[in-house]
Amino acid sequence: MATNITFHEGSVSHQERTQLLGQQGATIWLTGLSASGKSTIATALEQHLLQRKLHAFRLDGDNVRFGLNKDLGFGPTDRVENIRRIGEVSLLFSSSATLTITAFISPYVSDRQLARKLHEDHKPSIRFIEVFVDAPLSVVEKRDPKGLYQKARAGxxxxxxxxxxxxxxxxxxxxxxxxxxxxxxxxxxIIVDYLEKEELIPKSA
Incomplete structure (x- = not known):
């Protein structure tokens, strides 16, 4: 780990940034099995928030592996590093007063807890909202839009x-x-109602 580095706070405080942009950031972390509907919901949520003139950005599991995480595989160690990086990137976006939507399987409790802790330890803390996109294995196997379950069953x-x-x-x-x-x-x-109830976004007219 590098030791000759210094963190630069910048001239714009978090409070000033949120006041100027008229919103506060948060990470909306969608987790669930492949084909549970994470990416579809994330895309629709992003569009909904943007149509309401809110700053929102979506990080998708597959898309991130084309660039930032293209050096990672799918073994346990690489999965951990994949989610660690996404946790850090999500925090960067959310600390800029953006509503950050992530759609990652993120299969391990410990990795999701690490991502949450990154947000909680930030000064000031950033809200981390875990969304369990839940569908039974029998249902996602029937959906299987990429044919991945069939390939997995075949070894x-x-x-x-x-x-x-x-x-x-x-x-x-x-x-x-x-x-x-x-x-x-x-x-x-359901997600928008939660964000409104928690006063993370204004209630729609």
Whole structure:
């Protein structure tokens, strides 16, 4: 680890930034099995927030692996590093008063707790909202838009979450969405209602 570095605070305080932009940042962390609906909900939520003239940005698991995390595989060690980096990037976006939406399987409780702690330890602390996008394995296997579960069952993909690698479901997420019971619009409404209730965004007229 480098020791000859100094953190620069900058001339704009967090309070001044939020006042000038008219909103505070937060990380909305969607976790769940592949094909549970994370990316679809994240995309719809981002669009909804932007249409309300709010600063929002979405980080998608697949997209990030094309650039920032293209050097990482899918083994346990690389999965941990993948989520560590995303936790740091999410914090950077959210500390700039952006509503940051992440859509990552993030299968391990410890990794999600690390991401949460990064936000809680920030000065000032940044809200971290865990959203469990929940769908039974039988449902996501039927959806399987990329054919990944079929390949995993055939042994063509190793370390596949839900089949040959574990998924540790959240025990007490801020939001729990069962996508076999609600559609995308309803899922977005659930998240938006929470953000309004917590006064992270203004209530819609």
């Amino acid at each position: 063509e993909i190793k370390e596949f979450t839900g089949i040959s690698a574990p998924y540790e479901a959240p025990s007490s997420p801020e939001i729990h969405i069962k996508t076999d019971e609600v559609d995308v619009a309803q899922a977005v409404r």
